[in-house]
Amino acid sequence: MSNKPDSKAGDDAGIVEEVDLEQVAKAGGKPSKAKRYRIRIDDKYYVVHQPSMTGAELLKLAGKVPPENFILTQKLRGGVIKTIGLTEVVDFTTPGIERFNTLPRQVQEG
Numbered sequence: 140m141s142n143k144p145d146s147k148a149g150d151d152a153g154i155v156e157e158v159d160l161e162q163v164a165k166a167g168g169k170p171s172k173a174k175r176y177r178i179r180i181d182d183k184y185y186v187v188h189q190p191s192m193t194g195a196e197l198l199k200l201a202g203k204v205p206p207e208n209f210i211l212t213q214k215l216r217g218g219v220i221k222t223i224g225l226t227e228v229v230d231f232t233t234p235g236i237e238r239f240n241t242l243p244r245q246v247q248e249g
Contacts, residue, residue, distance in 0.1 A: 179238035194223040
């Protein structure tokens with residue numbers, strides 16, 4: 140058995156177990172790279188195991204299907220609200236993400 144460091148072990152340096160995006164944003168910090176990210180969509184919390192997701196994936200996670208029928212917004216620190224497109228990728232290591240909200244897409248009467 141070799142005592143050489145595993146090349147993958149270096150990749151895990153500085154990675155924490157779990158980051159709560161809302162708490163980090165409210166504290167004004169920058170999210171660390173993590174094995175899990177705790178995100179809030181509407182009034183529920185979800186733990187995801189990837190550092191980014193698309194708007195459609197976030198809506199599906201929250202049970203908003205089909206995602207085309209919903210609008211996803213991202214609340215950033217300082218009260219800024221940003222609309223997230225279905226194919227837009229949200230990077231959870233970006234500073235300032237507090238939470239996400241969903242709204243039903245209004246059907247236009249013709």
